[in-house]
Amino acid sequence: MNILLLGSGGREHALAWKLAQSRLLRNGAGRLYASPGNPGIAAHADLVALDLSDHAAVAAFCESHAIGLVVIGPEAPLVDGLADSLREAGTPVFGPSRAAARLEGSKGYTKDLCERAGIPTAGYVRTRSLEEANAALERFAAPYVLKADGLAAGKGVVIAENRAEAGEALADMFGGRFGAAGAEVVIEEFMEGEEASFFALTDGATIVPFGSAQDHKRVGEGDTGPNTGGMGAYSPAPVLTPLLEGEVLERIIAPTVRTMADEGTPYSGVLYAGLMLTAQGPKLIEYNCRFGDPECQVLMMRLDCDLGELLLACAENRLSTCQPPRFSDDAALTVVMAAQGYPDTPKKGGRIEALDAAEATGARVFHAGTALDAAGALASSGGRVLNVTARGASVTEAQAAAYRAVDLIDFPDGFCRRDIGWREVAREKEQG
Numbered sequence: 001m002n003i004l005l006l007g008s009g010g011r012e013h014a015l016a017w018k019l020a021q022s023r024l025l026r027n028g029a030g031r032l033y034a035s036p037g038n039p040g041i042a043a044h045a046d047l048v049a050l051d052l053s054d055h056a057a058v059a060a061f062c063e064s065h066a067i068g069l070v071v072i073g074p075e076a077p078l079v080d081g082l083a084d085s086l087r088e089a090g091t092p093v094f095g096p097s098r099a100a101a102r103l104e105g106s107k108g109y110t111k112d113l114c115e116r117a118g119i120p121t122a123g124y125v126r127t128r129s130l131e132e133a134n135a136a137l138e139r140f141a142a143p144y145v146l147k148a149d150g151l152a153a154g155k156g157v158v159i160a161e162n163r164a165e166a167g168e169a170l171a172d173m174f175g176g177r178f179g180a181a182g183a184e185v186v187i188e189e190f191m192e193g194e195e196a197s198f199f200a201l202t203d204g205a206t207i208v209p210f211g212s213a214q215d216h217k218r219v220g221e222g223d224t225g226p227n228t229g230g231m232g233a234y235s236p237a238p239v240l241t242p243l244l245e246g247e248v249l250e251r252i253i254a255p256t257v258r259t260m261a262d263e264g265t266p267y268s269g270v271l272y273a274g275l276m277l278t279a280q281g282p283k284l285i286e287y288n289c290r291f292g293d294p295e296c297q298v299l300m301m302r303l304d305c306d307l308g309e310l311l312l313a314c315a316e317n318r319l320s321t322c323q324p325p326r327f328s329d330d331a332a333l334t335v336v337m338a339a340q341g342y343p344d345t346p347k348k349g350g351r352i353e354a355l356d357a358a359e360a361t362g363a364r365v366f367h368a369g370t371a372l373d374a375a376g377a378l379a380s381s382g383g384r385v386l387n388v389t390a391r392g393a394s395v396t397e398a399q400a401a402a403y404r405a406v407d408l409i410d411f412p413d414g415f416c417r418r419d420i421g422w423r424e425v426a427r428e429k430e431q432g
């Protein structure tokens with residue numbers, strides 16, 4: 001059987017690395033194709049150029065290349081209904097339908113679903129005009145949480161310290177700053193607590209926990225400066241104790257999956273829950289309909305079973321027949337090396353060398369934004385460029401191993417945070 005993996009980031013490189021080890025592909029059992037892929041993914045897959053917005057063309061490729069599973073990495077093609085088109089054409093797909101991907105594609109949809117299903121989350125109001133939004137602010141206290149309803153590449157959330165700032169942000173959103181994604185704005189109650197991410201695989205009926213992680217969204221050390229797609233992550237997130245994980249499954253994940261199935265829009269794929277661990281227990285911040293990037297890299301680093309089998313079982317609605325996923329007890333930590341200027345104006349084309357030396361330490365370097373230049377040399381091509389990922393018996397050890405590898409990489413136009421995992425490293429120190 002052949003597999004087609006869609007996407008081009010560090011998340012997809014980690015998935016490609018793990019899929020290539022699957023029984024479904026090993027020893028010539030099948031081929032892995034990736035589109036568009038990147039130079040790191042090319043070590044595990046044949047790269048093909050496909051226009052993901054042309055569903056018929058992707059379906060035709062699946063037909064002509066005997067694709068038995070399509071794995072869709074990023075959210076945009078899911079929200080755009082690519083999974084529906086491929087399933088209609090008869091190809092099993094790992095990833096939710098357009099209707100189910102609204103869990104990420106519309107914050108208002110998710111809040112309403114939480115209300116219908118009694119899922120703990122922040123109180124909210126959906127607003128459709130600036131006047132309506134300004135009036136609704138009356139019902140909240142500072143800090144004000146304002147969210148563009150649609151996909152905004154992780155930039156659609158503003159936390160405003162006071163009314164004036166909130167008013168400005170709302171004017172911006174309704175003024176078209178996020179295009180159609182800001183035609184509706186959700187205003188939420190501010191929740192206090194520590195954030196953690198929890199992952200579950202589901203085929204719409206069966207749910208299996210798939211690990212936890214914490215990430216660092218701010219560009220600067222000490223979690224300061226502008227928000228990014230994530231500067232690093234580690235797994236597991238020990239703050240999410242087995243007790244809390246049970247609560248998340250029972251009170252958040254299970255009612256979501258059940259309600260979506262009951263309403264005729266079953267969710268199939270990975271559910272990525274962004275959680276706030278509040279004094280009243282875990283509450284849902286948001287859902288994503290795909291793996292986190294770079295959270296996926298640390299999950300794959302710890303996964304000790306066959307990823308291909310799991311994703312295929314999910315796609316074929318037979319997750320209940322699978323052995324539950326196994327993860328190493330080790331911690332994994334990934335450091336994002338970004339291009340100078342990220343997140344605003346990352347410098348492209350910076351040369352990158354000595355990745356072999358870094359990997360010789362046992363770390364894995366996943367490519368996130370790389371390309372080959374005219375001379376065939378590796379260069380940066382995006383904001384987040386490399387994900388240097390290592391395992392260790394504790395987060396402290398995984399952190400040390402990751403930075404050992406980082407320090408061997410020659411990427412003069414790159415930078416990284418030196419404190420990925422600091423919260424957990426401090427806790428481990430405290431606990432001796």
Ligand code: AMP
Nearest residue numbers: 122145157188189190191192274285286
């Ligand atoms: P989201 O894109 O919905 O995950 O929001 C981005 C970030 O904004 C989250 O990771 C939180 O740090 C913060 N955030 C979102 N919603 C809330 C909330 N209701 N209360 C406090 N912080 C929030």
Ligand code: GLY
Nearest residue numbers: 229230292293294
């Ligand atoms: N790292 C955050 C995300 O993938 O949404």
